[in-house]
Amino acid sequence: MEALDNFWSVYSNLVLSLGINGLLALSIWLTLACGMLALANAAFMGIGAYAASILTLNYGVPFPVAIAAGMAAPALVAFAIGKPTLRLSGVYLAMATLAFGEVVRIAVLNAESLTGGALGLNGIPQSTEWWHVALALVLVLLVLWRIRRSKVGRAFEAIKEDETAAGLMGIDVAGHKMLAFVLGGAIAGLAGTLNAHLTFFIGPSEYGFNRAVDILTMAILGGIGGLTRPVLGGTILTLLPEMLRGLGAFRLVVNGFILVLIVLFLPKGIWDPARIRQWFGRKGAPHRARPC
Numbered sequence: 001m002e003a004l005d006n007f008w009s010v011y012s013n014l015v016l017s018l019g020i021n022g023l024l025a026l027s028i029w030l031t032l033a034c035g036m037l038a039l040a041n042a043a044f045m046g047i048g049a050y051a052a053s054i055l056t057l058n059y060g061v062p063f064p065v066a067i068a069a070g071m072a073a074p075a076l077v078a079f080a081i082g083k084p085t086l087r088l089s090g091v092y093l094a095m096a097t098l099a100f101g102e103v104v105r106i107a108v109l110n111a112e113s114l115t116g117g118a119l120g121l122n123g124i125p126q127s128t129e130w131w132h133v134a135l136a137l138v139l140v141l142l143v144l145w146r147i148r149r150s151k152v153g154r155a156f157e158a159i160k161e162d163e164t165a166a167g168l169m170g171i172d173v174a175g176h177k178m179l180a181f182v183l184g185g186a187i188a189g190l191a192g193t194l195n196a197h198l199t200f201f202i203g204p205s206e207y208g209f210n211r212a213v214d215i216l217t218m219a220i221l222g223g224i225g226g227l228t229r230p231v232l233g234g235t236i237l238t239l240l241p242e243m244l245r246g247l248g249a250f251r252l253v254v255n256g257f258i259l260v261l262i263v264l265f266l267p268k269g270i271w272d273p274a275r276i277r278q279w280f281g282r283k284g285a286p287h288r289a290r291p292c
Contacts, residue, residue: 012130013198013199014238014239014242015130016128016130016133016194016198017195017198017238018234018235018238018239019133019134019136019137019194020133020191020194020195020198021191021218021234021235021237021238022137022230022231022234022235023136023137023140023187023188023190023191023194024041024045024187024188024191024215024218024234025215025218025219025222025230025231025233025234026140026141026144026187026227026230026231027041027044027045027184027185027187027188027191027215028041028184028188028215028216028218028219028230029144029219029224029227029230030144030180030181030183030184030187031180031181031184032219032224033148033153033156033157033160033180033224034156034159034160034176034177034180035089035156035159035160035161035163036086036089036093036177036180036181037089037090037091037093037094038085038086038093038094038097038181038184039094039097039098039101039212039213039215039216040078040081040097040098040100040101040185040212041184041185041188041212041215042101042188042207042208042209042211042212042214042215043074043097043100043101043104043105043207043212044074044077044078044184044185044186044188044189044192045074045188045189045191045192045195045207045211045215046104046105046108046192046202046204046206046207047073047074047077047104047189047192048070048071048073048074048188048189048190048191048192048193049070049189049192049193049195049196049202049207050108050115050121050192050196050202051069051070051073051074051189051193052066052067052069052070052189052192052193052196052197053066053121053124053193053196053197053202054114054115054121055069056124056125056127056197057121057123057124057125063125063127063197066127066193066197067190067193067194070189070190070192070193070196071186071187071189071190071193072186072189073189074185074186074188074189074192075182075183075185075186075189077185078181078182078184078185078186079178079181079182081100082177082178082181082182083178085097085100086174086177086178086181089163098209098212101207101208101209101212102208102209104207105204105205105207105208108204109204115204116203117204118203118204119203120201120202120203120204121196121201121202121203122200122201123200123201124196124197124199124200124201124202125197125200126197126198126200127197128194128195128197128198132194133194136190136194137231140187140190141227141228141231144227145227148227152176152179155171155172155176156176156180158171159171159173159176159177188215192207214237217233217237218230218233218234218237219233220233220263220269221233221236221237221262221263221269222234222236222269223266223268223269224269225268225269229269233269240258
Protein backbone atom coordinates (compact mmCIF):
# COMPACT_ATOMS: atom_id res chain seq x y z
CA MET A 1 0.00 0.00 0.00
CA GLU A 2 2.86 2.38 0.71
CA ALA A 3 4.20 1.91 -2.82
CA LEU A 4 0.73 2.61 -4.22
CA ASP A 5 0.41 5.74 -2.08
CA ASN A 6 3.80 6.95 -3.27
CA PHE A 7 2.86 6.30 -6.89
CA TRP A 8 -0.42 8.16 -6.50
CA SER A 9 1.18 11.14 -4.80
CA VAL A 10 3.59 11.53 -7.73
CA TYR A 11 1.44 10.54 -10.72
CA SER A 12 -2.12 11.33 -9.61
CA ASN A 13 -2.41 14.39 -11.88
CA LEU A 14 -1.09 12.38 -14.85
CA VAL A 15 -3.55 9.54 -14.25
CA LEU A 16 -6.49 11.93 -13.95
CA SER A 17 -5.30 13.75 -17.06
CA LEU A 18 -5.75 10.49 -18.98
CA GLY A 19 -9.47 10.54 -18.22
CA ILE A 20 -9.83 14.26 -18.92
CA ASN A 21 -8.09 13.93 -22.29
CA GLY A 22 -10.28 10.93 -23.02
CA LEU A 23 -13.32 13.17 -22.53
CA LEU A 24 -11.83 15.78 -24.87
CA ALA A 25 -11.20 13.14 -27.55
CA LEU A 26 -14.81 11.95 -27.23
CA SER A 27 -16.06 15.54 -27.52
CA ILE A 28 -14.53 15.93 -30.96
CA TRP A 29 -15.44 12.33 -31.91
CA LEU A 30 -19.08 13.44 -31.90
CA THR A 31 -18.57 16.10 -34.55
CA LEU A 32 -16.23 13.91 -36.61
CA ALA A 33 -18.82 11.11 -36.48
CA CYS A 34 -21.26 13.54 -38.08
CA GLY A 35 -18.77 14.50 -40.80
CA MET A 36 -17.84 17.91 -39.35
CA LEU A 37 -14.25 19.12 -38.96
CA ALA A 38 -15.04 21.56 -36.12
CA LEU A 39 -12.10 22.75 -34.01
CA ALA A 40 -13.94 24.73 -31.34
CA ASN A 41 -13.53 22.12 -28.59
CA ALA A 42 -10.57 23.86 -26.98
CA ALA A 43 -12.64 27.06 -26.75
CA PHE A 44 -15.58 25.12 -25.29
CA MET A 45 -13.21 23.57 -22.77
CA GLY A 46 -12.05 27.06 -21.77
CA ILE A 47 -15.61 28.40 -21.50
CA GLY A 48 -16.57 25.53 -19.23
CA ALA A 49 -13.41 25.89 -17.14
CA TYR A 50 -13.84 29.64 -16.63
CA ALA A 51 -17.59 29.45 -15.98
CA ALA A 52 -17.21 26.76 -13.32
CA SER A 53 -14.07 28.28 -11.77
CA ILE A 54 -15.62 31.75 -11.42
CA LEU A 55 -18.64 30.23 -9.67
CA THR A 56 -16.61 28.19 -7.19
CA LEU A 57 -13.86 30.76 -6.63
CA ASN A 58 -15.95 33.94 -6.36
CA TYR A 59 -19.36 32.71 -5.25
CA GLY A 60 -18.65 29.48 -3.34
CA VAL A 61 -21.00 27.42 -5.51
CA PRO A 62 -21.01 23.66 -4.74
CA PHE A 63 -18.89 21.57 -7.09
CA PRO A 64 -21.81 19.59 -8.64
CA VAL A 65 -23.55 22.87 -9.54
CA ALA A 66 -20.28 24.18 -11.00
CA ILE A 67 -19.98 21.04 -13.14
CA ALA A 68 -23.52 21.56 -14.46
CA ALA A 69 -22.72 25.20 -15.24
CA GLY A 70 -19.43 24.21 -16.86
CA MET A 71 -21.36 21.96 -19.24
CA ALA A 72 -24.30 24.29 -19.83
CA ALA A 73 -22.27 27.40 -20.69
CA PRO A 74 -20.35 25.93 -23.70
CA ALA A 75 -23.47 24.05 -24.82
CA LEU A 76 -25.41 27.33 -25.00
CA VAL A 77 -22.54 29.06 -26.81
CA ALA A 78 -22.30 26.13 -29.24
CA PHE A 79 -26.02 26.45 -29.98
CA ALA A 80 -25.65 30.19 -30.54
CA ILE A 81 -22.72 29.98 -32.96
CA GLY A 82 -23.89 26.75 -34.57
CA LYS A 83 -26.65 28.40 -36.58
CA PRO A 84 -24.35 30.43 -38.86
CA THR A 85 -21.23 28.25 -38.53
CA LEU A 86 -22.55 24.78 -39.31
CA ARG A 87 -23.66 25.88 -42.77
CA LEU A 88 -19.99 25.63 -43.68
CA SER A 89 -18.13 22.39 -44.25
CA GLY A 90 -14.60 21.01 -44.52
CA VAL A 91 -11.71 23.41 -44.15
CA TYR A 92 -14.06 26.42 -44.03
CA LEU A 93 -15.78 25.06 -40.94
CA ALA A 94 -12.37 24.34 -39.39
CA MET A 95 -11.23 27.92 -40.06
CA ALA A 96 -14.46 29.41 -38.68
CA THR A 97 -14.31 27.39 -35.45
CA LEU A 98 -10.62 28.19 -34.98
CA ALA A 99 -11.46 31.86 -35.39
CA PHE A 100 -14.16 31.45 -32.74
CA GLY A 101 -11.53 30.03 -30.41
CA GLU A 102 -9.37 33.10 -30.95
CA VAL A 103 -12.36 35.34 -30.20
CA VAL A 104 -12.88 33.49 -26.91
CA ARG A 105 -9.20 33.87 -26.00
CA ILE A 106 -9.22 37.62 -26.67
CA ALA A 107 -12.47 38.03 -24.73
CA VAL A 108 -10.91 36.27 -21.74
CA LEU A 109 -7.83 38.48 -21.95
CA ASN A 110 -9.92 41.66 -21.98
CA ALA A 111 -12.30 40.68 -19.16
CA GLU A 112 -9.60 41.07 -16.52
CA SER A 113 -11.94 41.86 -13.64
CA LEU A 114 -13.75 38.56 -14.12
CA THR A 115 -11.22 36.18 -15.67
CA GLY A 116 -7.91 37.58 -14.43
CA GLY A 117 -6.84 38.47 -17.98
CA ALA A 118 -3.43 37.20 -19.04
CA LEU A 119 -2.62 36.19 -15.44
CA GLY A 120 -5.51 33.74 -15.38
CA LEU A 121 -7.38 32.48 -12.33
CA ASN A 122 -5.36 31.15 -9.41
CA GLY A 123 -6.45 29.40 -6.23
CA ILE A 124 -9.32 27.42 -7.76
CA PRO A 125 -10.55 24.84 -5.19
CA GLN A 126 -9.04 21.40 -5.91
CA SER A 127 -12.38 19.62 -5.83
CA THR A 128 -11.75 17.05 -8.59
CA GLU A 129 -11.33 13.51 -7.23
CA TRP A 130 -10.37 10.40 -9.15
CA TRP A 131 -13.91 9.06 -9.03
CA HIS A 132 -15.28 12.27 -10.55
CA VAL A 133 -13.13 11.71 -13.64
CA ALA A 134 -13.83 7.97 -13.78
CA LEU A 135 -17.58 8.45 -13.38
CA ALA A 136 -17.68 11.23 -15.98
CA LEU A 137 -15.77 9.11 -18.51
CA VAL A 138 -17.97 6.04 -17.95
CA LEU A 139 -21.20 8.03 -18.17
CA VAL A 140 -20.11 9.83 -21.35
CA LEU A 141 -19.08 6.53 -22.93
CA LEU A 142 -22.46 4.98 -22.03
CA VAL A 143 -24.42 7.95 -23.41
CA LEU A 144 -22.42 8.04 -26.65
CA TRP A 145 -22.69 4.24 -27.02
CA ARG A 146 -26.46 4.53 -26.68
CA ILE A 147 -26.56 7.39 -29.20
CA ARG A 148 -24.38 5.48 -31.65
CA ARG A 149 -26.73 2.47 -31.61
CA SER A 150 -29.85 4.62 -31.88
CA LYS A 151 -31.61 6.24 -34.80
CA VAL A 152 -29.62 9.41 -34.12
CA GLY A 153 -26.34 7.53 -34.45
CA ARG A 154 -27.41 6.02 -37.75
CA ALA A 155 -28.36 9.51 -38.94
CA PHE A 156 -24.89 10.76 -37.95
CA GLU A 157 -23.31 7.99 -40.02
CA ALA A 158 -25.52 8.75 -43.02
CA ILE A 159 -24.65 12.46 -42.85
CA LYS A 160 -20.95 11.65 -42.65
CA GLU A 161 -21.13 9.40 -45.69
CA ASP A 162 -23.21 11.69 -47.91
CA GLU A 163 -24.94 14.77 -46.55
CA THR A 164 -27.05 15.33 -49.66
CA ALA A 165 -28.29 11.73 -49.78
CA ALA A 166 -29.09 11.86 -46.06
CA GLY A 167 -31.22 14.95 -46.61
CA LEU A 168 -33.08 13.27 -49.48
CA MET A 169 -33.86 10.33 -47.18
CA GLY A 170 -35.67 12.68 -44.81
CA ILE A 171 -32.92 13.16 -42.21
CA ASP A 172 -32.83 16.56 -40.55
CA VAL A 173 -29.20 17.30 -41.42
CA ALA A 174 -29.02 20.72 -39.76
CA GLY A 175 -30.70 19.46 -36.58
CA HIS A 176 -28.41 16.45 -36.20
CA LYS A 177 -25.32 18.55 -36.85
CA MET A 178 -26.43 21.00 -34.19
CA LEU A 179 -27.03 18.15 -31.74
CA ALA A 180 -23.53 16.76 -32.28
CA PHE A 181 -21.99 20.22 -31.97
CA VAL A 182 -23.84 21.09 -28.75
CA LEU A 183 -23.18 17.72 -27.10
CA GLY A 184 -19.51 17.95 -28.06
CA GLY A 185 -19.36 21.41 -26.48
CA ALA A 186 -20.95 20.13 -23.26
CA ILE A 187 -18.47 17.24 -22.99
CA ALA A 188 -15.53 19.57 -23.64
CA GLY A 189 -16.89 21.91 -20.94
CA LEU A 190 -17.10 18.97 -18.53
CA ALA A 191 -13.45 18.15 -19.23
CA GLY A 192 -12.49 21.80 -18.72
CA THR A 193 -14.32 21.97 -15.39
CA LEU A 194 -12.67 18.82 -14.05
CA ASN A 195 -9.25 19.96 -15.26
CA ALA A 196 -9.58 23.45 -13.74
CA HIS A 197 -10.51 22.01 -10.33
CA LEU A 198 -7.60 19.59 -10.56
CA THR A 199 -4.78 22.00 -11.44
CA PHE A 200 -6.19 24.95 -9.38
CA PHE A 201 -4.96 27.39 -12.08
CA ILE A 202 -6.19 28.25 -15.57
CA GLY A 203 -5.04 30.79 -18.15
CA PRO A 204 -6.20 31.80 -21.65
CA SER A 205 -3.12 30.29 -23.31
CA GLU A 206 -4.28 26.80 -22.30
CA TYR A 207 -7.25 26.87 -24.67
CA GLY A 208 -5.74 28.17 -27.89
CA PHE A 209 -4.70 26.69 -31.22
CA ASN A 210 -2.26 24.15 -29.76
CA ARG A 211 -4.91 22.62 -27.52
CA ALA A 212 -7.38 22.46 -30.44
CA VAL A 213 -4.84 20.57 -32.56
CA ASP A 214 -4.04 18.25 -29.64
CA ILE A 215 -7.70 17.33 -29.22
CA LEU A 216 -8.06 16.57 -32.93
CA THR A 217 -4.84 14.53 -32.88
CA MET A 218 -6.14 12.40 -30.00
CA ALA A 219 -9.20 11.35 -31.99
CA ILE A 220 -7.31 10.81 -35.26
CA LEU A 221 -4.55 8.90 -33.51
CA GLY A 222 -6.95 6.45 -31.90
CA GLY A 223 -9.37 6.38 -34.82
CA ILE A 224 -13.03 7.33 -35.01
CA GLY A 225 -14.30 3.85 -35.86
CA GLY A 226 -15.31 3.18 -32.24
CA LEU A 227 -15.82 4.94 -28.93
CA THR A 228 -12.84 3.45 -27.12
CA ARG A 229 -10.42 4.39 -29.90
CA PRO A 230 -10.41 8.17 -29.24
CA VAL A 231 -9.88 7.40 -25.54
CA LEU A 232 -6.91 5.23 -26.52
CA GLY A 233 -5.54 8.07 -28.66
CA GLY A 234 -5.90 10.49 -25.76
CA THR A 235 -4.09 8.05 -23.46
CA ILE A 236 -1.18 7.63 -25.87
CA LEU A 237 -0.85 11.36 -26.52
CA THR A 238 -0.84 12.01 -22.77
CA LEU A 239 1.69 9.31 -21.89
CA LEU A 240 4.05 9.72 -24.84
CA PRO A 241 5.72 12.97 -23.65
CA GLU A 242 6.21 11.43 -20.20
CA MET A 243 7.72 8.24 -21.64
CA LEU A 244 10.12 10.32 -23.75
CA ARG A 245 11.09 12.67 -20.94
CA GLY A 246 14.58 11.17 -20.82
CA LEU A 247 15.30 12.49 -24.32
CA GLY A 248 15.26 16.06 -23.03
CA ALA A 249 15.09 18.67 -25.78
CA PHE A 250 14.57 16.00 -28.46
CA ARG A 251 11.39 14.73 -26.81
CA LEU A 252 9.00 16.79 -28.93
CA VAL A 253 10.87 15.85 -32.13
CA VAL A 254 10.55 12.12 -31.42
CA ASN A 255 6.97 12.61 -30.30
CA GLY A 256 6.07 14.28 -33.59
CA PHE A 257 7.96 11.67 -35.61
CA ILE A 258 6.01 8.84 -33.97
CA LEU A 259 2.72 10.57 -34.69
CA VAL A 260 3.67 11.10 -38.35
CA LEU A 261 4.49 7.39 -38.70
CA ILE A 262 1.15 6.41 -37.22
CA VAL A 263 -0.77 8.74 -39.54
CA LEU A 264 1.14 7.46 -42.58
CA PHE A 265 0.85 3.73 -41.86
CA LEU A 266 -2.34 3.60 -39.78
CA PRO A 267 -4.63 6.24 -41.34
CA LYS A 268 -7.70 4.82 -39.56
CA GLY A 269 -6.05 5.12 -36.18
CA ILE A 270 -3.59 3.15 -34.13
CA TRP A 271 -6.19 0.48 -33.40
CA ASP A 272 -7.02 -0.78 -36.89
CA PRO A 273 -7.68 -4.55 -36.61
CA ALA A 274 -8.08 -5.02 -40.38
CA ARG A 275 -4.69 -3.42 -41.14
CA ILE A 276 -3.01 -5.34 -38.29
CA ARG A 277 -4.45 -8.66 -39.54
CA GLN A 278 -3.27 -7.78 -43.03
CA TRP A 279 0.28 -7.17 -41.77
CA PHE A 280 0.43 -10.41 -39.81
CA GLY A 281 -1.23 -12.31 -42.66
CA ARG A 282 1.54 -11.21 -45.04
CA LYS A 283 4.24 -12.17 -42.56
CA GLY A 284 2.70 -15.54 -41.81
CA ALA A 285 1.77 -16.50 -45.37
CA PRO A 286 3.94 -19.30 -46.80
CA HIS A 287 6.10 -18.50 -49.81
CA ARG A 288 4.64 -19.96 -52.98
CA ALA A 289 6.77 -20.85 -55.94
CA ARG A 290 5.81 -19.24 -59.20
CA PRO A 291 4.34 -21.63 -61.76
CA CYS A 292 6.54 -22.47 -64.71
